[in-house]
Amino acid sequence: MYQQMIFVNLAVNDVDASRKFFTELGYSINPQFSSADNTCVVISDTIIVMLLNKQRYSDFTKKEIADSAKTSEVLLCLSAESREKVDELVNKAVAAGGTANDDVQDQGFMYGRSFEDLDNHSWEVVWMDPAAVQS
Incomplete structure (x- = not known):
């Protein structure tokens, strides 16, 4: 496929x-x-x-390139296999020079954090309990 x-x-x-x-x-x-x-x-x-x-x-x-320090041009979201993997990736980003956003999203079945890379692009990292999304 x-x-x-x-x-x-x-x-x-x-x-x-x-x-x-x-x-x-x-x-x-x-x-x-x-x-x-x-x-x-x-x-x-x-x-x-x-x-x-x-x-x-x-x-x-031909468009003007957004100043990502002032303007949000896109929100990028990556999935993670666990809460721990969410924290691990955000912590790696901070150690590599990125900036963690302080707001943690913890809704029990969903857990997320975010960071900005060296150019202030916003990256979200989210884990969702597979049982919560089964139909």
């Missing part, structure tokens, strides 16, 4: 720093689609994040 993929493209200030940040979170880099202007971060078999310097990013849009 065909697995649809998502390629998230984000403008970054420093490709090398962003590459290091996401590597420290435990993600791999696909060198085939990486260069001095961009890096290809493999989140999973179906989720790829392309981090592009602003010049390269502007090759794909």
